[in-house]
Amino acid sequence: MKQCNQMGPHGKCTRSWKRRFGVTKTNCTQFGLTHVFNVPEQAPNMPHTDKDEDKDEDGDLTMEDRMTTRSNSQTTGTMSPVGSATDMVRRTSRHNDYQQMYEDGMAYWNGMNFKEEDTKCGRLMIEASASSGFPMAVAHCHYWGWNGMEEDEKKAFDLFVKIEQETNGYHWAQFMLGNCCHFGYGTDQDHTKAVEWLTKASAQGNSVAMSNLGFCYAAGHGCDQDYTTAFKWFTKASAQGNSEAMDSLGLCLLNGWGCDQDYTTAFKWFAKASAQGHRGAMNNLGLCWKHGWGCDQNQTTAFEWFKKSAQLGDKYAQDNLNSAAFSKRRKTEASASTSDSDDELL
Numbered sequence: 001m002k003q004c005n006q007m008g009p010h011g012k013c014t015r016s017w018k019r020r021f022g023v024t025k026t027n028c029t030q031f032g033l034t035h036v037f038n039v040p041e042q043a044p045n046m047p048h049t050d051k052d053e054d055k056d057e058d059g060d061l062t063m064e065d066r067m068t069t070r071s072n073s074q075t076t077g078t079m080s081p082v083g084s085a086t087d088m089v090r091r092t093s094r095h096n097d098y099q100q101m102y103e104d105g106m107a108y109w110n111g112m113n114f115k116e117e118d119t120k121c122g123r124l125m126i127e128a129s130a131s132s133g134f135p136m137a138v139a140h141c142h143y144w145g146w147n148g149m150e151e152d153e154k155k156a157f158d159l160f161v162k163i164e165q166e167t168n169g170y171h172w173a174q175f176m177l178g179n180c181c182h183f184g185y186g187t188d189q190d191h192t193k194a195v196e197w198l199t200k201a202s203a204q205g206n207s208v209a210m211s212n213l214g215f216c217y218a219a220g221h222g223c224d225q226d227y228t229t230a231f232k233w234f235t236k237a238s239a240q241g242n243s244e245a246m247d248s249l250g251l252c253l254l255n256g257w258g259c260d261q262d263y264t265t266a267f268k269w270f271a272k273a274s275a276q277g278h279r280g281a282m283n284n285l286g287l288c289w290k291h292g293w294g295c296d297q298n299q300t301t302a303f304e305w306f307k308k309s310a311q312l313g314d315k316y317a318q319d320n321l322n323s324a325a326f327s328k329r330r331k332t333e334a335s336a337s338t339s340d341s342d343d344e345l346l
Helices: 063-074 098-110 119-131 135-144 153-166 171-183 191-203 207-219 227-239 243-255 263-275 279-291 299-311 315-345
Strands: 002-004 048-050
Touching: 098 119, 098 135, 098 171, 119 135, 135 153, 135 171, 153 171, 171 191, 171 207, 191 207, 207 227, 207 243, 227 243, 243 263, 243 279, 263 279, 279 299, 279 315, 299 315
Parallel strands: none
Antiparallel strands: 002 048
16 A cells, blocks of 8 residues: 555644644645545655555555455454444544544534533544544534535434444444434434433443433433432533533532532532633623622622623623623713712812
């Protein structure tokens, strides 16, 4: 297998993906590459080296070549087709990290694994994984209409089903199936099935599934309403660095849902989620400062958190920001009016 010498040891362009995730498929054309993640058979005017395909010691094989080699040398009996989810969804190694690229993208998109929420970075990583042919990323792009693919929820749902079956339960496929069933995307809306899928994904440690499962129990969607169970799932997901769950856990503690009311601990969870870029938690942190819940009351600090949350698009924060600005302006006008009256007396 021939490999362009501008490609890194993992089949990624050393001039693009390893430095940033905002790459395009044509940004290396000047170096003789037609695609960032796929190695062409020949790259004009560039030296190449031949490597042992079976060993792939230097990561010179493309995704399809590596899967073919595995099927020929490592699999006995009935083999799954080359390019199937079974071949691609496996324990990440230095020779095959497109799954890791997808999972890191999901972590940034969801603000999990203690990563700061960054939807732009997350999407770019998922799209990059899809460009490499990773099935779960491809299905995800069909789901959202990303990476130049037409949005097709039914096709995405069918792919999620196929991946879940071929991998004997890939947790991200289970999570997305739960999401589809919950909202009726690509299939009939069925909250009970959604809970079943989310429970399976949660059992494998998927913190986003845990958080969503908590929502189901809190709202009674597909299950009996149970704040205690919801609180349990939010706690588990928060322990894994899921900012959405942290915010939900803070709300439970603030209101005493499924637990003893505890303003101080609620404030701490809102602060942790805010540090990971969760805009809803920033708004809730602003409310804590405004009312003195778990902290000393401070209107200025509250205003700053409302502002940060609003800048990220939180509509509730915008309402609170407008209310705070109106209140501040009214106080200023009242103070000025009092000062004018005092001057008249003098």
